[in-house]
Amino acid sequence: SQKIEQNSEALNIQEGKTATLTCNYTNYSPAYLQWYRQDPGRGPVFLLLIRENEKEKRKERLKVTFDTTLKQSLFHITASQPADSATYLCAPTDSWGKFQFGAGTQVVVTP
Amino acid sequence: SAVISQKPSRDICQRGTSLTIQCQVDSQVTMMFWYRQQPGQSLTLIATANQGSEATYESGFVIDKFPISRPNLTFSTLTVSNMSPEDSSIYLCSVHRGLNTEAFFGQGTRLTVV
Numbered sequence: 001s002q003k004i005e006q007n008s009e010a011l012n013i014q015e016g017k018t019a020t021l022t023c024n025y026t027n028y029s030p031a032y033l034q035w036y037r038q039d040p041g042r043g044p045v046f047l048l049l050i051r052e053n054e055k056e057k058r059k060e061r062l063k064v065t066f067d068t069t070l071k072q073s074l075f076h077i078t079a080s081q082p083a084d085s086a087t088y089l090c091a092p093t094d095s096w097g098k099f100q101f102g103a104g105t106q107v108v109v110t111p
Numbered sequence: 112s113a114v115i116s117q118k119p120s121r122d123i124c125q126r127g128t129s130l131t132i133q134c135q136v137d138s139q140v141t142m143m144f145w146y147r148q149q150p151g152q153s154l155t156l157i158a159t160a161n162q163g164s165e166a167t168y169e170s171g172f173v174i175d176k177f178p179i180s181r182p183n184l185t186f187s188t189l190t191v192s193n194m195s196p197e198d199s200s201i202y203l204c205s206v207h208r209g210l211n212t213e214a215f216f217g218q219g220t221r222l223t224v225v
Contacts, residue, residue: 032211043203043216044154051211089153097142097210103153 002027004102006090011107013080021075021105023090030092033066033073034099038087044101047088048075080109113140117204117217124194124224131190132220134204139184141209145177148201148219157202160187194224 005024013019023033032051036044050057050066050073057064063076073092077084087106093099114137124130134143143162146154158166158179166179181187191198201221207214 034213043205043219044214046213046215049211049213091214095210097207097212098144098156098159099214100156101146101154 002100004028004090004092004100006088006102007105008103009105011105013107013109015081015109015111017080019077019080019084019107019109021077021088021090021107023073023075023092023102025071025092028071028092029094030099031095032093033064034091034093035062035064035073035075036089036091036101038089038104044089077107080107082109082111085109113138113206113208113215115204115206115215115217117220119220120218121221122223124222126195126224128194129190129192130194130222131188132202132204134187134189134217136185136206140206141184142207143181143187144205144214145179145187145189146203146205146216148203150200154203157189160189191222194222196224198222199224 003026034049035047038044048064050064061078065074085108087104089104090102091099116135118133143160145157148154156169157172158168160166160179160181162181178190201219203219204217205214
């Protein structure tokens with residue numbers, strides 16, 4: 001069956017450092033992969049989308065890589081800030097646009 | 112972008128009853144989905160709401176328990192039927208406009224079954 005794995009333990013990081021989150025998937029051939037942010041009590045908010053033929057995507061302090069051979073995506077937050085504290089969800093998406101979320105990784109940035 | 116209005120935002124219901132959740136989008140969208148988020152968990156896809164035809168359900172979810180309607184490209188409802196305390200969750204509506212586009216989420220409906 002399809003499986004999406006993200007770091008289950010919370011990532012505690014000091015302000016200014018780079019946070020790196022991992023998303024691994026199995027039994028899946030996504031056409032693209034998305035990353036979302038979720039704050040407590042709110043719905044997910046879209047951050048970045050990377051297609052299967054793209055290796056890397058950047059948006060301001062965020063960077064995503066996508067390795068279809070390793071079946072893995074890495075999500076980086078550079079120069080992290082306390083406001084970046086949230087749960088980050090990866091979502092491999094099929095060619096019909098349907099996607100499931102990983103369990104999410106909580107990031108806590110301390111001043 | 113898409114603005115999604117989901118109603119009700121929260122409700123407390125008696126077991127054995129049913130609740131219908133509405134999702135209204137400010138513009139026509141191709142794809143509409145319903146998710147469930149149980150306490151402390153990530154989101155689980157319940158079904159794809161198809162306009163003009165029956166919804167497509169994910170493994171573990173059935174139409175008798177979660178009937179879905181989608182009469183047009185801007186509106187859908189999800190009913191949680193014959194509720195039990197295990198149905199206490201946040202239910203979210205999501206839309207996107209097609210492949211390689213981002214998804215937008217409603218604020219969710221927080222359901223508590225007592």
